[in-house]
Amino acid sequence: MTAFKEHLSKHDIKPSVQRLKIYEYLHNSHNHPTADDIYRALAPSTPTLSKTTVYNTMKLFISNGVATVLNIEGNELRYDADTSTHGHFKCKGCGNVYDFRIARAPEFNGVEGFRIDKYEINLKGYCNVCKPKL
Ligand SMILES: [Zn+2]
Numbered sequence: 001m002t003a004f005k006e007h008l009s010k011h012d013i014k015p016s017v018q019r020l021k022i023y024e025y026l027h028n029s030h031n032h033p034t035a036d037d038i039y040r041a042l043a044p045s046t047p048t049l050s051k052t053t054v055y056n057t058m059k060l061f062i063s064n065g066v067a068t069v070l071n072i073e074g075n076e077l078r079y080d081a082d083t084s085t086h087g088h089f090k091c092k093g094c095g096n097v098y099d100f101r102i103a104r105a106p107e108f109n110g111v112e113g114f115r116i117d118k119y120e121i122n123l124k125g126y127c128n129v130c131k132p133k134l
């Protein structure tokens with residue numbers, strides 16, 4: 001908890017109890033939760049928590065660089081405390097979102113000389129558990 005506190009403070013986020021709980025949950029869950037998932041997981045132990053607080057906290061986390069948002073779903077935002085460069089694989093069978101490392105940045109043709117601030121690699125398909133059941 002102290003490490004999380006320092007991490008948030010370092011990114012200009014006042015580490016309130018609710019923010020700490022949300023960050024801790026996001027950091028410890030590797031399933032890229034939605035705001036709903038976060039709310040449902042924390043509400044029983046945090047009666048004062050509202051969905052709006054979760055949304056606003058996530059907005060703050062993203063703009064201050066302690067979380068990222070995934071655009072892998074059409075209308076559903078999923079969050080990630082892992083802000084390092086990595087790709088996501090969404091399984092169409094179980095719905096899990098898997099992280100994968102990108103060994104080498106791909107070559108981009110057509111944007112030579114541009115400044116690229118961000119790139120995302122989102123893959124979709126079936127994981128090793130779901131593929132055999134097709
Ligand atoms: Zn699967």
Ligand SMILES: [Zn+2]
Pocket residue numbers: 032080082086087088098099
């Ligand atoms: Zn991820």
